[in-house]
Amino acid sequence: MTQDAASIRVLSPRLANQIAAGEVVERPASVLKELLENALDAGADQIDVEVEAGGVKLLRVRDNGSGIQEGDLPLALARHATSKIATLDDLEGVASLGFRGEALASISSVSRLELLTSTDASGKGWRVVAEGREMQPQVTPAPHPQGTSLVVRDLFFNTPARRKFLRTERTEFSHLEEVFRRLALSRQDVAFSLRHQGKQIHQLPAVESKEAPEQVSRRIGQLLGRDFLEQSLTIDAVASGISLKGWVGLPVYARAQADRQYFFVNGRVVRDRLVAHAIRQAYQDVLYSGRHPVFVLWLDVDPNIVDVNVHPTKHEVRFRDGRWVHDFIFSSLHKRLGAALLGAEKQAPETEAMPDPASPLSGVSQAGVGQGTAVGLASTSPVEQTPLSWQTAGSGSRQPGSAKVAESLAFYEKLAQSLPEPAAASGSQNEMPPLGYALAQLQGIYILAQNAKGLVVVDMHAAHERITYERLKQDWTRRPLAAQPLLVPETLGLDEELVEVAGQHQALLADLGIQLEPLGPQEMVLRSLPVLLQGARGPDLVFELLQELKRYGTSRSLEASINEVLASIACHGSVRAGRQLNLPEMNALLRDMEATERSDQCNHGRPTWFQLSMQDLDKMFLRGR
Template sequence: MNQMENARRPIQVLSPRLANQIAAGEVVERPASVLKELVENCLDAGADQIDIELEAGGVKLLRVRDNGCGIDPEDLPLALARHATSKILTLDDLEGVASLGFRGEALASISSVSRLELITSTDDSGKGWRVVAEGRDMQPQVTPAPHPQGTSLIVRDLFFNTPARRKFLRTERTEFSHLEEVFRRLALSRPDVGFSLKHQGKLVHQLPAVTADQDAAAAQDASMQRIARLLGREFMDQSLVVDSEASGIRLHGWVGLPVYARAQADRQYFFVNGRVVRDKLVAHAIRQAYQDVLFGGRHPVFVLHLEVDPQVVDVNVHPTKHEVRFRDGRWVHDFIFSALHKRLSGALIGSEKQPVTPATYPQASQPSAGVAPPQVQEQGALSWSMPSSLSSTSPSASDNAGGFSGAAATAFGAGNGRPSAQGNGETLAFYQRLAADSAPPSASEVPPLGYALGQLQGIYILAQNSHGLVVVDMHAAHERITYERLKKDWLQRPLVAQPLLVPEPLSVDESMAEVAAEQAELLADLGVQLDVIGPQEVVIRSMPVLLQGANANAMVFSLLQELKRFGTASSIENSIHEVLATIACHGSVRAGRQLTLPEMNALLRDMEVTERSDQCNHGRPTWFQLSMQDLDKLFLRGR
């Protein structure tokens, strides 16, 4: 039939089954899509135990059983009807949806491409009802059937009547992997619900619920046990607890340490009011929080729950409900970024992964038991002396970018990278007094990174703490210290602008031109001056001095895009941070340079009070801990 003849066909109403099969194209992609819809219905029904059975990767059989409220017999004829739901009645309900499902399309769509039956009971009498949709018009057939309180949904022979769709399914193993991932997301979203999963009659997962009668510590432990079962024990060992709340919004869960980042984004779970989402605004905020601590091309891991008023989040923006829209996206973005940035900034491996402050560590006048600083000697097998001339790459007095701060500045002198006679002499005498003290206090006063023993090949500092051996990459560690100080200095003063000799025109769309006019004050604070000369054109008149020589057009275009999309100006901040990171790299102590013990200890103390000191500016780790147990295993001690 040609196009003209096809166009002259009369307009007809689609049959219910065909309409449902078309809708199934949006709702039902594979067995995993079916599982998601069915389990979400169970959760909306108030179930606290959900059992799932699969055969042949969910294609042959997919059974979901819950102990929820069940469905009244008089409502069963509508249970499999399209656009029939008990979850919303008015527009006001839609604007504040608190349930996971609300459109009333899932069961109708699933039943149109499979053999589906629903058995339910609203009490524990054992009496229930069974409903199926049969025939071209999908007329519901309701019959009595025994069933405990709750609902069972049985889906058989998925896509049996749509062979073209069935051809797109993958192998049984692949389909089961997708099913297990959906199960994992749903189980992580609701720790208060028990879950079980069987495949081919074999129990794959058995997850008990976190009950309301457990105290806070027991509940958190039970939640951690569930995450460990689903994501592995290593995830929990390498994660930080997050719990932050402000103005009616709360973020809680676990974020992985930067050293545990993965090559792909396969361990990222974010939930908004219990709903699994993949939101670009959320992803941007998390990526920004990890920006300074991730190695190139790596992805962070996290299980995070965001709790907000349902009235301020719109979940009706995508057929699969994976995306959401926040009423104040910028506030949500900034809150998520701030909470994670603060938590990652305070993390220090070796101190129970808790935020650290300078007050955590012993005062300089206190010696430590068991791990006292080694006595500094001018001669001997374990003496470490400063060479007469330092590397030519050492920082100069003019930039001071590479000078140690705090304790390290004393050991090095006046922050110029060279030890002064007075500073080095005072520190030397201090460590000699510590070593000579015969009344050491408790071992709990040993600093987390301990005291330096010496240097290896001019690259690594070896230190001893209460746990065992600490190995520090001195250049990477000092680079982080310098970089963090430069960032603080930059934030404490206005950004200096450099007028362009020849103003550069930039073509933009109307919305970006409006952003340029509305955010003129913010742009000026960043050293960027723009003039809007038309509905789709602006002129760049100045750029930050730190970005002198950068591509102004590309930078400003990216900046306006971010302001329009996220309400933040992170692109220019990122570029400035890249410049500061380069300065820090070139201004830090270089590999191959010999340090004295006081200098090494000063660097360790600075690391302990510097944010993000676990990674250098490029995301590489700055230090590792080898416990006594680790060393005993290496030398086969105790066997």
């Protein structure tokens, strides 16, 4: 290496901006994100996007916002120049979408960028471009309506290495459309349009008021499809200055990919690990393996308790009290998904009570079924009156016995005696329960029932499995978790942070039946586990639990392990295929489903029933044609 090559030099403005562009300009979609955010920050209520060749050849964004003053135009394309923050205090409570002052400078360094703007309705405006090695701005008069237009042509024309990594036009446009969709969901009070190759793709009028649910639903349907609305529940939870609103998909509507998940913090699109963890846990007990829930959720918090300046693309945020936010999101969704959906209105708003922030374990010691099983006719069953029996283990500890779970079948015949006769109750559709009344049993597997809408088909094993499982969880969580001493204590190698976490939560771990003792700065000895988890790999379980306590201040890994055991017991103890039930027993099972949380899915996330409306049946038989 020569002396000249090794010397330190100042990078040219264009090269410095191109390096910065590597962080924020990945493809046309990233360019659109920055331009749309600038338009929204300028107060626009109408934004039009025009694209050619997937955004590589042309990407034009026009807004009717405040525009840029003539005197500010020389700095409009300069790096680290912004009107959105001036002090550190501004940064700590920033409410605008953009604030770094790097986007336009970075984009102009890897494309042919042109900015046209006007601050009034006179039609007089200005045009600015940055040209040459030093990227000196050139400002000239140009007619333009009030607002700003950004025109980006030939993306990566001067960085061929970057351009060759772009995908096909169709792929790039799909990424670009997804960015458009996210921003259009985040700001429903703004009208958006999108054209590609001269063809209108989206035309979205502004929602006049958030209090107009039909307008909000219309935009959701335009962007995500009507089926999303039909297969989702609304949520409206508020507590202590924080609110969570939006739609959460039913578990049966989950997808193979996580491509319909939209979460907004104060209107900003985020993909945050803490948020993802809370949502994943809320769906844990009802989602089929390998599937991903769908949701559109808006979280509104005080800007001063959330830091958005933790990632160049601003996709991640950091909450001042992440555990509190995590628990609020989890408990809100857990309650909404756990409601007896069969009889609940999908559009019913709710006000969520916050969990006790002093308890790091959100679940095991606080009723593992969330807010408690819904109370209905099923509460008169012998299973509710007499808790499930407990077998005595060799150690003298108590654990649920699968041999007694099958006794729960006997209550259906007794429960049926307290129910009204189907013929008497079926005179009015308004009096008919959600799942109606049984008509027959098919092949010893399915219950066929008639309700106000038409035909209901129930998988009786899957339904009873969920009922048994929820009762097992409720019965188990009423008791402290008994500890089972290990015959051979196991030594765990942990880093100092995890050892410290274990010390901080020693009382909690003891309540869970886990006895951990320090051996050194990076070693602990495991002496006991919960009785129900005999045979489990203790070190793996404890390590995962401590990691969750460290990251989120809460853990549900132990509860999940216990629930797996209870689910297995429920599966083996529930009514099997081929078991013949009479009509009163079938009706009793239907009533029990209506009064049980999460009864729409079995323990493995599969549906327990489905509805065929009269219109569906008429279509099958071509009636009315």
